[in-house]
Amino acid sequence: KFFKNIYCIDRYKLNEKSKKSMLDFLIKNENIESENSLYIGDRYDDHIASKHNKISFIGAGWGENDFEDNEKEFKIIYSLNFNSINYFVDFFK
Numbered sequence: 021k022f023f024k025n026i027y028c029i030d031r032y033k034l035n036e037k038s039k040k041s042m043l044d045f046l047i048k049n050e051n052i053e054s055e056n057s058l059y060i061g062d063r064y065d066d067h068i069a070s071k072h073n074k075i076s077f078i079g080a081g082w083g084e085n086d087f088e089d090n091e092k093e094f095k096i097i098y099s100l101n102f103n104s105i106n107y108f109v110d111f112f113k
Contacts (some may be wrong), residue, residue, distance in 0.1 A: 024050070025050070027042055027043075027045075028042070029042050032045055038065075038067035038069070038070040039041070039065050039066060039068070040068065040072040040073060042069070043059070043069045043070065043072075043073045043075070044072075044073055047073060047075075051055060054073055054074040054075050055074065057075045057076065057113075058075065058076050058077070058078065058092040058111060058112070059075045059076070059077045059078075060078050060079075060080050060097075061077065061079065062078075062079070062080040062081075062082075062083060062084070062085045062101045063086055064085075064086050064089070064103075065075060065083060066088060067079065067090075067093075067094055067112075076111070077094045078094060078095050078096070078097055078107075078108075078111075079092070079094055079095065079096035079097065080096075081096040081097060081098040081099075082097075082098055082099055082100075
């Protein structure tokens with residue numbers, strides 16, 4: 021009841037098995053406006069996929085992630101709390 025659909029790389033027949041092709045498929049399939057969207061991911065390749073598809077990105081820094089191994093050109097949120105949720109809300113104002 022909380023989600024319209026769930027997307028993962030191996031669920032759909034894509035020309036290439038990558039997050040950027042899956043995200044491109046999601047954008048087209050759901051008629052999503054990239055410039056009005058936000059991708060929250062816990063892997064650096066999530067950032068690459070969002071950048072390729074012109075979607076803003078915020079890193080989910082809780083749990084396992086590989087952000088420390090890569091250049092950080094995006095904001096990382098380390099926990100879900102009042103401040104981080106307000107950051108998400110303010111992101112779209």
